[in-house]
Amino acid sequence: MRQKTTGEQNCAGRDDASADTLLVLVEKVRGAMRIAATCPQAASLGLSAGMALADARAQVPLLSVTDHDPAADLAWLERLADHCDRFTPLVAIDAPDALALDITGCAHLFGGEAPLLADVARFLARWSDDVRLACGDTPEAAQALARFVPAGVSFESEDATLRRLPVAALRIEEETQTALIRAGLKTIGDLAMRPSAPLAARFGADLVDSLDRLLGSADSRITPRRAAPALRFERRFAEPIAHTEAAMAAIGELAEEAAIELEQRGMGGRRFIARFFRSDGRTYDLATESSLPMRDPAVLMRLLDERLAALSDPVDPGFGFDMIRLAVPRIEPLTPAQLQLEGGSLGQRGGAQEAMAELVDRLSTRLGRGAIRRFQPHDSHVPEQAVLTLPAVDLPAPAAWDAPQQGEPPTRPIHLFDPPQPIEVIAEVPDGPPHRFRWRRSQHHVVRFEGPERIAAQWWKHAPGKSPGLTRDYYRVEDARGRRFWIFRHGLYETEKPDPRWYVHGLFA
Numbered sequence: 001m002r003q004k005t006t007g008e009q010n011c012a013g014r015d016d017a018s019a020d021t022l023l024v025l026v027e028k029v030r031g032a033m034r035i036a037a038t039c040p041q042a043a044s045l046g047l048s049a050g051m052a053l054a055d056a057r058a059q060v061p062l063l064s065v066t067d068h069d070p071a072a073d074l075a076w077l078e079r080l081a082d083h084c085d086r087f088t089p090l091v092a093i094d095a096p097d098a099l100a101l102d103i104t105g106c107a108h109l110f111g112g113e114a115p116l117l118a119d120v121a122r123f124l125a126r127w128s129d130d131v132r133l134a135c136g137d138t139p140e141a142a143q144a145l146a147r148f149v150p151a152g153v154s155f156e157s158e159d160a161t162l163r164r165l166p167v168a169a170l171r172i173e174e175e176t177q178t179a180l181i182r183a184g185l186k187t188i189g190d191l192a193m194r195p196s197a198p199l200a201a202r203f204g205a206d207l208v209d210s211l212d213r214l215l216g217s218a219d220s221r222i223t224p225r226r227a228a229p230a231l232r233f234e235r236r237f238a239e240p241i242a243h244t245e246a247a248m249a250a251i252g253e254l255a256e257e258a259a260i261e262l263e264q265r266g267m268g269g270r271r272f273i274a275r276f277f278r279s280d281g282r283t284y285d286l287a288t289e290s291s292l293p294m295r296d297p298a299v300l301m302r303l304l305d306e307r308l309a310a311l312s313d314p315v316d317p318g319f320g321f322d323m324i325r326l327a328v329p330r331i332e333p334l335t336p337a338q339l340q341l342e343g344g345s346l347g348q349r350g351g352a353q354e355a356m357a358e359l360v361d362r363l364s365t366r367l368g369r370g371a372i373r374r375f376q377p378h379d380s381h382v383p384e385q386a387v388l389t390l391p392a393v394d395l396p397a398p399a400a401w402d403a404p405q406q407g408e409p410p411t412r413p414i415h416l417f418d419p420p421q422p423i424e425v426i427a428e429v430p431d432g433p434p435h436r437f438r439w440r441r442s443q444h445h446v447v448r449f450e451g452p453e454r455i456a457a458q459w460w461k462h463a464p465g466k467s468p469g470l471t472r473d474y475y476r477v478e479d480a481r482g483r484r485f486w487i488f489r490h491g492l493y494e495t496e497k498p499d500p501r502w503y504v505h506g507l508f509a
Contacts, residue, residue, distance in 0.1 A: 022060055025068040026053050036068035037097075040130050070096065080127065081225055083281045086323055087120060089232065092139075092222035098146070100139045100222045126281060139222050140214040144169035162214065163189030170210040176203055188214065229273070229327035233257050240279045240320025244308075247276055247321050251286075251304065254326035255297040268293025268334030274304055276315060277323035284315045288365050289393040292357040293334040299358065306365040360392045369393060381455060383474075383505065384416060411453075411476075413486045413506030420503035423487065431493040433475055439504055444479040451475035452489075470496050476508070484508035 024047060025037040033053040042063070047056050057063055073096055081091045081099055087110075090102035103116060110116040117133050124131045134149065136142030141162060148165045162169075165188050167180045180203065185191055191199065191211055200208045212218035233254040241247055251274045262268055270293055274286040288303040308315065364372045372392040380386050424438040433449045457469030470491040478484045486506040491497030 021064050022047075022062060023064045023066065024053075024056060026065055027068040073097070078225075080124070082283045083123065084120070085226075085275070085283065086123075086277050087116065089226065089228050089327075090222065090224040091226075092224050094139075094143060098143060100142065102139075102222050102224070103135075123281070137216045138213055138220045140171075140210070140220060141216065143171075144214060159215070163187065163192060167191065170207065170214060172207060172210055176207060179203060180207075227329070229329040230331045231258060231261055231269075231328040232325060233261075233327075234323060234325040236323045237321070240317075240322045242317050242320040244315050244317055247315075247317065247324055248301075248304070248308070250324050251326055252297060252301050254324070255300045258300075258326060258328055259295045259297050262295040262328070262331065262334070265331075266333060266335075267331040268295045269300075269328040269331050271328070271330040272300055272304070273327045273329065275325045275327065276321050277325070278317070279319045279322045282318065286311075286315075288361075289369065290357065290361045291364075291393045292354065293332040295334060299361075303361055303365050306362055310366050364391065364393045382458065383412065383455070384418060386412075410508065413484075413508045416506040417504065420488070420505040423502050423504050425487075425489075425502040431489075434477060434487060434502070437487065437502065437504075439485075444483070444485070446477045447480050448478040449475050450477075455488075470500075474505070 021039075022042045022045070023039045024035050024042055026033050027036045028034075035047060035049055035051045035053060035056055037049055038047045042060065045060055047060060047063075053065065074093075077093050077095065077097075077099065081093055084091050084099060084101055088101050088103050088106045090104075092100040092102075094100050101120075103113070107113045107116050110119055113135055117135065121131055121133055132146045134142050134145035136145055136158060141158065144162060144165055145158070148169050149161060166186060167177055167188065167190075169188060180186070180191070183202075185194070188211070191207075192215060196208045199211075209218065213220040235250050235254065241250070254274075255272075258269070258272075269290070271287070271289045276284040276286075278284070286304050286307050288300070288307050290299075290303070294300065360372055370391050373389045374392045374394075376388045376390050378386055378388045421439065425434045426436045427434050433451065434446050436443065436445050438444070452473035452475055455472045455474060457471065459468035462468040472488040472490055473492075474486060474488040476484065476486055484507070485504050486508065487502060487504045489500045489502055491500035493500055
């Protein structure tokens with residue numbers, strides 16, 4: 001399916017343009033102003049993309065000119081794609097002026113392809129008076145039919161119509177189009193009758209690939225803006241509902257349906273998205289995540305209510321919501337949980353881990369996804385890279401911490417400085433342990449030390465022949481007042497550096 005936005009869309013949507021205004025969008029190409037797009041009225045007078053603005057003014061003196069804004073066109077296409085999500089979850093943008101909808105398995109919900117096309121046309125007519133739609137076995141076929149078959153023209157079969165289209169329907173470069181026309185190959189049918197090998201040898205393999213995708217000889221699929229969710233539940237309303245409370249009640253009913261489906265599969269959801277489709281085309285999303293798989297409708301609704309209350313831009317029903325959808329993009333196995341011996345019920349998640357997960361979910365929903373974070377060990381011997389901080393709702397694969405044996409002091413401090421802070425050190429020998437150091441204008445006399453722990457640079461990440469960095473010799477030291485520090489000498493004495501510097505990297509509790 002194709003929705004025209006560049007040129008025609010901008011012409012029809014300008015508030016300061018009258019019905020008979022001739023509007024073109026221009027951009028600078030190699031120092032000259034050229035037409036990027038035209039409205040339908042200007043196109044009917046022979047103006048087209050690529051024409052010099054001076055030539056266009058000479059041909060049509062009364063011409064309204066506006067700078068081309070590709071970013072605005074793309075934003076408009078994104079908004080239209082959100083609107084079309086009500087017809088199918090598989091929507092792709094075909095920049096700069098088209099949308100592609102995969103309606104496989106969706107047409108029967110609207111009574112067939114023809115009623116679905118009619119619904120799409122009526123819906124998009126609110127934003128443009130030049131909507132062109134077509135169905136095809138491949139995305140390229142649908143785009144070609146929408147672009148090159150005039151509106152209202154019927155054809156006996158898709159294949160026969162495609163073969164009568166010009167070679168421009170392949171959307172290949174202009175130089176290749178000119179070469180094909182000069183060779184007498186003006187239509188898709190002319191190319192389809194020729195062997196593939198000579199065409200590829202003379203005009204390039206891209207031409208043959210485009211031809212195969214257009215005619216369905218090669219597999220061709222759209223890349224949707226959003227991946228299809230694992231589960232999806234929706235309600236359509238004959239009369240739009242005009243209150244947010246009623247819409248949330250409908251979401252609650254969908255959450256109960258999702259819980260039943262998840263329970264039958266032995267799964268739980270990690271991410272839930274409630275989408276509200278307003279009758280005027282605007283959409284609102286409420287998304288929430290959980291650190292553990294869940295399927296309890298009460299817990300889900302509590303998280304969605306928290307998310308709704310935290311929105312800076314509240315959900316405005318406007319003239320009402322005519323459709324509501326609950327999607328579960330991410331599901332994971334959910335094993336039955338052991339209930340508490342005292343108290344507990346079927347609707348509660350038992351255990352300290354589950355209780356902590358519920359708290360993390362509520363705080364992350366209220367404060368933001370990245371506000372609550374957790375530590376995660378990382379496979380690296382470099383101290384500042386050995387631990388990552390991730391959003392708490394992201395539950396990565398379990399990894400073991402390198403914990404000391406019971407009764408042994410920790411080998412790594414709880415607090416690390418980023419970056420390490422320089423200190424002045426006095427040692428008995430240049431490559432020996434520290435005897436006294438000065439940090440933050442205070443002198444610290446070392447009474448105990450342990451080390452060195454030598455940590456080399458990551459030599460495997462550097463090109464051969466280049467220095468990978470300096471070696472670090474770490475010491476765990478304790479001063480006369482019982483304060484413990486993690487300090488290191490940066491560089492091997494005389495071997496890597498004549499006068500290595502010292503740094504304090506962390507503090508032990």
